[in-house]
Each structure stands twice: as structure tokens, then as C-alpha cells.
Amino acid sequence: MSSISIAQFHKVFFEESLEGLDAMESALLALDDGGDAELVHSIFRAAHSIKGGSATFGFPDMAALTHEAESLLDQVRDGRRAIDKSIIELMLRTVDCLRGMFDRAQSGQPLADADSENLKQQLAAAVGHNTPAAAAKIAAKPAASSGWIIHFRPHAGMLAGGNDPLRLLRELAALGQLVVEAQLDRVPTLDALDPSECHLGWRIELTGAVSQDAIKTVFEWVEDECDLTIEPLVVAAPPPAPAVEAVAAPAAGAGGAAGTARNAAASSNDAGSVRVAIDKIDGLIDLVGELVITQAMLDQFREDFDASRLALLQHGLAQLARHTRSLQESVMGIRMLPIGSVFNRFPRLVRDLSQKLGKQVKLDLVGEHTELDKTVLEKIGDPLVHLVRNAIDHGLEMPDKRRAAGKNEVGTLRLEAFHRGGSIVVEISDDGAGLNREAIVAKALQKGLIKSGEGLSDEAVGELIFQPGFSTAAVTTDLSGRGVGMDVVRRNVVDLGGNVAIKSRAGQGTTFTITLPLTLAIIDGLRAAVGGECYIVPLVSIVESVQLPADAVRSVTGGGELFRFRGEYLPIVRLHQQFGCADARQQIEEGLVIVVEADGTQIGLFVDELVGQQQAVVKSLEANYRRVDGISGATILADGSVALIVDVAGLIRLQSRRKAA
Amino acid sequence: MGAKSKSETRVSMPADCRMADVGELHTQLKSALGGSQIVLDGTTVDRVDTAALQLLVVFQHEARKRERQVQWAGVSAPLYDAASQLGLAEALALPAKKPA
Secondary structure: OOOOOHHHHHHHHHHHHHHHHHHHHHHHHHHHOOOOHHHHHHHHHHHHHHHHHHHHOOOHHHHHHHHHHHHHHHHHHOOOOOOOHHHHHHHHHHHHHHHHHHHHHHOOOOOOOHHHHHHHHHHHHHHOOOOOOHHHHHHHOOOOOOEEEEEEEEOHHHOOOOOOHHHHHHHHHOOOEEEEEEEOOOOOOOOOOOOOOOOOEEEEEEEOOOOHHHHHHHHHHHOOOEEEEEEEOOOOOOOOOOOHHHOOOOHHHHHHHHHHHHHHHHHOOOOOOOOOOHHHHHHHHHHHHHHHHHHHHHHHHHHOOOHHHHHHHHHHHHHHHHHHHHHHHHHHHHOEEEOHHHHOOHHHHHHHHHHHHOOOEEEEEEOOOOEEEHHHHHHHHHHHHHHHHHHHHHHOOOHHHHHHOOOOOOEEEEEEEEEEOOEEEEEEEEOOOOOOHHHHHHHHHHHOOOOOOOOOOHHHHHHHOOOOOOOOOOOOOOOOOOOOOHHHHHHHHHHOOOEEEEEEEOOOEEEEEEEEEOOOOEEEEEEEEEOOEEEEEEHHHEEEEEOOOHHHEEEOOOOOEEEEEOOEEEEEEEHHHHHOOOOOOOOHHHOEEEEEEEOOEEEEEEEOEEEEEEEEEOEOHHHHOOOOOOEEEEEEOOOOOEEEEEOHHHHHHHHHHHHHO | OOEEOOOEEEEEOOOEEOHHHOHHHHHHHHHHOOOOEEEEEEOOOOEEOHHHHHHHHHHHHHHHHOOOEEEEEEEOHHHHHHHHHOOOOOOOOOOOOOOO
16 A cells, blocks of 8 residues: 655755756856856756656646746757846746745745746747747647657656656647557556556557657656657558547646645645765765674674783774764764855845945855855854845945045955864955944944943954944945844854854955854763763853852842952852752852853853863753753763753843843 | 445545545455445546556456456546546446546
8 A cells, every 4th residue: 555645755846946946046147247058058957857847746837937938048048049138137037936936835825926927928928929838839849750659658666756647648638639548468456556556558649740859858757767669650641530538638637736736835844854965875884884893893702701802802992983983973974065055145145236236246155165064054044144235235335435445346245164173164254345433433332332432442343233233324225224233143143153253454344254163963061060960061152160269259139149250240050059959069169160151141150060071962852851941952971871951041041030030 | 435235335436536545445446346246436536646547447457357347336527537548448447428
């Protein structure tokens, strides 16, 4: 029995098509900059795949739109039409429109809207025909024969692959008149039948002015899944009377399409997926093989072991450690994706923005192959977009201003990603005017963020723009003034365990440097003992740890405790109280205070002692138990016991809530 | 659902009669071969695919081999069209005329 549904392939189709759209967009933009003919081919290929896929998976509106785009591209490809700005613009709009359609397909809404219909008509008008019927163009191609005999024998797995011969025969029926003869010689018994396997074959006579290419196009998506021969019809006799079988009926097909679109919505709620390169998988399999060999070797020692073989045992254990480490790295590598997928959206953004603002911008992308954890990658997009918008809106000057300042009229915006230590660094730099020190200081004074602008270093002025609610834009355009400031950018990056720094030089430009951890699945932390328990404090949050004399701590009304640290009073959170640990040290002078920082706020965590530094593999507490305030996850220690990972930002929020109460 | 009178077994095909959902139909058809007269009801079918039609063809073959009588109580237009398109109308012993 089988329960294979075509809907399970929708997700892959969506992912691949969205990648295809990205590729189309990049190629169109490159073409806009005077690229070569190969680009047209790659755009055509992307459009063609999307068209085929959308027809197969039951999205006829999408297929119809892409068909028109493909026809236009075909004319360009054949040299019947020169590529110009208007075509590129039309194609870019098609890319946008298709993205919208994919969004709607994923949420199960109808795909076509007024925009897409309008665009389809514009494309059709550009192609030079107003009949959007998919088959019309193919059928109109010059005939090479008055008919064809097609032998079509699907492989057993074709149905399960989501390709239905019924759909193919309907497409053939749209080309000409069909006489279909089913071959039933290979059908099994009812008991032996697996309904998801195909045991039928067909001999099809197609009469009409149809080219062989048109027939091949129908079978293009299944050519690896069937035996297919197409021969010219030898008898040039008058067309035979259409048999009953030749009646084409697309009604059921349309109904089916609506059904599959709904299924798509149901499956789009699945957890995200990562497509992994085969060589990465092969590497993993190799490593697991090594691990099995090492284990077999170590197993021998269990049977007969004496001290003389100690060296061998040590060697085996060292090998085990090495393989485990490599395996860990390889597995983490599966989650790593090149940052290029995020960078790719910028050429379009920069093009549109610079046109709108009348600025000239050259975009340099460097280090697109630098790999980042998928989760980090998904969350870094928005902050980067914000920084790039800012750089073009506020950083780069208008061409006349640049000329007056003796600079090239074309401003340069550079996005660069690279590894530094255990981190990934993304730099966004422009050669614009730099931060407007006077405006920032004036605004900060007005907002009461500083008392005076005297003696502020450039770094300190730069820091001001990260303050909540800070914006110096004199006019709120649709670029700035969205209520999202640099403080949100910083918070998003800090949430990912990274940070943002700014460097600016008047007249020379501004550089934002985002530092991100390689992965979120493993963190570096300090192991702290509290009573009989162990807690992991993430290293990135730790400022320092201090041992305090008893008189350094003051109790305040309401039950809180404060201590003085570098001229400021910080609250103390006693972890044993917070998490209810028994047998913990109570006297301040007997334990340690770890000063931690998150969201720009510092607090002190009181623990018994620090045990050591360690890498912690983060396990979700929510998935295995439930959410606990102040805890971000758990990890397994070397002795098999569980240690909880302290959520510093969460503790600080708890502390400020307590203070407010 | 198969409702049995003396020796007549009736099998109603579901409205969505496609690969993902033909498992139950397969089971019903297998057990229907236990009776001597089988009535297939395809009146409510509005979606059908090659996998489902192949299942019906195999069933008809098997029924003929075992000398069972199979009759159609009704055939919907989508079922008729799909079977005709695939050249299976005869193998399925569909009525000669397309339903209105």
C-alpha cells in the first residue's frame, strides 16, 4: 500500500525555484551591466525549469506566466530580438511576481492576481502574440511530419516520482489528434500490485502539424523515467477518424491542480531543510567508517588486556578522539552554507535604491563562499539589508557632492565576509561622507543621551547611533524612518551571539563590522559550580570574575543586593537562589561573582567557584523538558551529567522586572 | 464502502481517487473478488490519476480470470475522460457513451 503524494515534492520544488529566481535575478543584473550571451542562456534555463516544475506540480498560473517570459527569452536567445533595458525591467518584474506567487503557493492562496495577469499580458505583447495558451506556440512551429508514432513505456517508479502519464497524454492531445492504445501485457495480479508502480505502456499515434521537438518537450521531464521512441508516421494517409480515446478533457486536471496547491500549504509548515553536497555526505560516511574500525580495534582490548598493550590502547584512544573531532566538524559543516545566498539579494537592492535616490553606486561583494551556520545565515539578512540601505541613503553622497569633494562620482559599497579566529566577520564599508559628528552629537544632546559633546572620541560618537530611538535623518524617507534603528540591528546581531562595531572617518567613509559565531550549536562557556550543580556561563557574555569582600555588597530595600564595579553599582543575582540549589555557599566572600553583560546591561552572578572552561554542545531544554526562565539550554558533561546553560540576557530581564515590581 | 447483498458486492470509488488515496480502494477490490457479482460505482469520482485507473484495469483482468461479473453502476465524466485519454476505456469495460 502506498501513500505517496505529490505534495511532498512541493517543498523541494519551491526551494529550487526560489534559488532559480535568485540566479535569474543575478544574471539579469549582470546583463544590465553589459554581460554576455551566456547569461541569457542561464536566465532561460532557470525560467524553463520553473515553468516545467510549476506545470508538473499543478500551478498553472505560474506556468502560464513563466511560459510568456520564456517565449520572450527564447526570442532573445535566438537573436530575433536584442536585449534592452525594457526587457530586463520586465524580466525583473517577472522575478518579483513569481516570488510573490511562490509565497502565496506556500500559504495555499490563489496564485494569480491583477499584477500577475497584467504582467502576463505585457510579456505576451512583448513576445508579439496575445494568445497565452501554452500549447499554441509549440503547435504553431513548422511541421516536420504529418504525424508521429510514440511508444511510451514508463518505468515502474515514474508515478511515485510525481509524473502522471495522464497529464503527459493530455499535453499531447493539445498538440494534435491522438489515437491511444494501452499496452496491458505487463500488469501483475491484483494481490501483487503496488499501485504506486506503473506497469502500463502506450502506443500513441499523433496526427497533425507537430514537430518532433514539441513532442520531446512534453516528455522532457520524464525522459529518465521511461522508454520513449518517437517515429514519423509512415503512412501518409488522411488522418484517421478520431477515436473515442482522443477526446481531451482538461477539466479534471484543473481540479487536481487546486487540490495539490492546498496540499502544498499543509506541507510548508515542516521544519526547514538543508540541501547537502554529496561530497560532504561522502566525507561523513568515510569518517563513520574510520570510527567503526577504531571501535573494533578498541573492542579487542576488552577480551584480553595486559599492561604490555597499554601503548596500543592509548594509540587507539587518541585515534578515537581524533575521529570524533573530525566527525563533529563535518557534521557541523552540514549546517554551514555560503553567505553568498544572503549577499545575492544586494545587487538588486542597490540597483533599485540608487536609481531611486539618483546616486551612483558600485557594489563589491567579497568572500561570498565564506560559510555560516544556517540559523545565523537566516537571521543576518535583515540587519545587513538595514546597513546597506543606510550606507546608500545616509553614507554615500550625491554625484555632484562627490565631484565637489574630489571623489569619483560613483560611490563604492563593499560587502566582505571572512574568517577571523573562531568567528565570521562581515564588513559593510562605503567611501561616503562618514558619520556626521555634529548632527549626531546635537541629536544625542537633544535626546539627553549625553551631557556634552566635548572630548568625545570618534568611537564614542559612533556608539551613540546604536542607542534606542536614535535617528538623524532630517527627512523620513521610505528608506529611513521605518521605526527600525541601529539599536535593532545591534540587538539582532547580539541575539546571534555576535556584535557590531563602527568605524568612521569624516569624508572617507564608514565601516560596520559584524562579528558572528561560527555556529549556534556549540558555545564556549565557563563551568561554574553552585551547590552540587554545574552551570555553563557563555564566554561571550562574561566581562570578568571577582572575589568580593563581605563589606563590598550592600543590601537595598526590596531585598536586592548591589556591589560596586568600576565606578558603577551592579545588582547581584545569586544563582543558587534563582535556580533553587541546595548546599551552595551563602557568604559572598566564600564564592565568586561573575560579571556578565547582555543588551548593554551588566549584572553579577554569584556562584561557588569556577571549575573550568569548556565547549558545550547546546541541547534544547524546551524540546526535552520545558522552558525555564534564565536558562537557554542544557549540555551533557564528560561524566554524563547534565549542566544547564545560563541565559544571561534572560536573567537580566528577570532582574529588571524584579526591580520594577 | 463495500456493502454486501447476497452475492453482489458493491464498491464505491472515492471522489479523490488518486495514488495517495487508492490504498483503501485496493483493499476493497481485493475483498470484492470474493463475491460472484461486483458493482463498481464511479459516479462521485472527480479526480483520478493513472495509478487509480491502473488499479481498476488490474482488477478487471483478475475478475475476468476468475469469471466474476463486473458492472458499472455509474461513471463520472472525469473518470470517463481520464480512462479514454489513457486508452483504457475498453479494458475497464466502461459504458460506450460519455456521461452527460
